[in-house]
Amino acid sequence: xxDALVSARLIEYCINVQYSRIxxxxxxxxxxxxxxxxxMPRAQSSWLPCAGSVATDVGQNPKTARNVRxxxxxxxxxxxxxxxxRKGFPVRLTIKQENLRPxxxxxxxxx
Numbered sequence: 001x002x003d004a005l006v007s008a009r010l011i012e013y014c015i016n017v018q019y020s021r022i023x024x025x026x027x028x029x030x031x032x033x034x035x036x037x038x039x040m041p042r043a044q045s046s047w048l049p050c051a052g053s054v055a056t057d058v059g060q061n062p063k064t065a066r067n068v069r070x071x072x073x074x075x076x077x078x079x080x081x082x083x084x085x086r087k088g089f090p091v092r093l094t095i096k097q098e099n100l101r102p103x104x105x106x107x108x109x110x111x
Contacts, residue, residue, distance in 0.1 A: 047100065057095055058099050067083070070100075081095055
């Protein structure tokens with residue numbers, strides 16, 4: 001192989017490596033942005049309801065919020081609650097503590 005051919009291949013290889021590095025950096029940046037966007041921290045609820053209290057389960061969609069009765073505390077920051085199911089019968093659910101909110105003031109107040 002001639003020196004000119006070796007030099008040309010070496011230059012082409014270096015250009016491809018640089019191009020690959022640029023692509024890798026761009027892909028890493030896009031992946032990091034996507035991960036930061038998807039992993040947006042939700043507002044942590046510091047409110048821990050006691051058993052027997054009534055709360056609102058907001059879940060994934062605030063439009064589907066429903067009132068639930070807290071039954072017990074479960075593992076991994078989850079709460080066992082009782083709600084009215086689709087057929088009108090009470091059902092037991094395990095939901096994340098961060099999805100529970102206290103009822104608005106004035107509702108079910110005793111005083």
